[in-house]
Amino acid sequence: MTHAKGARIRVRGLQPAQVLAGLAGIAFLVVGIIGFTRTGFGDFAGHHEAGFWRFSANPLMSLVRVVTGVVGLLLAFGSGRARTFGWLLFIGYGLLFVWGLMIDGLISSNPFATAGNPMDLGPADTWLHLGVAALGLLIAVLPARRTILVPEDETVDEPTVVERHTDHDADRVVTSDERPRRRSFLRRDHDERGPEVTREERPPGLAH
Template sequence: MARSPRARVRVEGLQPVQILAGLIGLVFLVAGIVGFTRTGFGNFTGHHDETLWRFGINPFHNLLSVVTGLVGLVFALSRGLSRFYGLLLLVGYGALFVWGLMISGTVSGNPVSRAGNPFDLSTNVTWLHLGVAVLGLIVAMLPARKIARVDEPEPVRDEEAADDLGGKHTTEQHSVARSDVMQNDVVRNKTAAIDPPTQPVPAQPVGARSADEQPTDEHATGPGWRPRRWTRHAKQDS
């Protein structure tokens, strides 16, 4: 005997959000390391003429790329942290995008104008940051991959099955015997109500006289006394 299987849907295994977060982190890490080989560590927050794939960089921006890459690789170990990493990209690089628009004059007003341009934000880099923010939103909203698992039924040992069957048979036998006893009691009660028991008549010994044949007076008990029935038979014989 076996129990019926059950299907359960679970979120298991490596999720797409983890893969995407790991790839983004790897790209940022490589870009930061390559950027340091171009700019070095001098003039850390200043302007540099070196570019990386037509994007202006400086050492501070390279450090930001390395940190972003390391965080992405670590957070990719968990699906929850991977989604949180997407939110960080959305908020952080979205803020850099708005800051770049303020620096380039696209957006009037710059409340942080005193900070200057430590990341050496150019127009190309500003729009690149917008693309990174959108990518972070995709990572945060990426659906999970679900797997349907069917639990294998646990077999019941033959001994347990036999015990269960034996217990059922014993219970049924007791129920049948109890019902038979109750039916017999009902039949007996009905019989007693219809035909009440009669008192048994005691047997008389041979030669004993019944109450009708007993003499009624002292003269009838003499030697010549016979019951009427006997006298009639005696007359017939004579």
């Protein structure tokens, strides 16, 4: 088994928070540019009839959306920066949501009543800002995909126990007593031919 000393945990690859931050930045940038094309730059903080479906738009609000989109695209290139963008969305558009509730009269007291409605916020815009704040919170708290980096020169291998079997029979030295004896050629020939053959080959004078 191998253990690593000095292993580090790092963020791996493109993170979901970065993807959402980039998509949100593109959406805000596109909507802000379209808003400028519909309202122009006149009456910068006034009321304009041209909007998007039920959502209001004036040059000031379009500028806020363009700035939000640019910031989102810039901060989407890093995991930590994307989460920072999420917190900015949550705080900024959360405050716009509360301000919209005050303007619409859903909150009894409006301490900013003297400021009027410079962004031309309507009921639909108020609830849209609540959704944007929720998206920002999601971007900020999304878990990151991480990986463990193990330096190759700092790995330590644990000693491995290897069972060693010794074959005593293989290591034993064969002695001279245990070696097979060689039989002579004549002895082997005598054993193969038998006693009768041997008796017949003797000279006649020596036969008994």
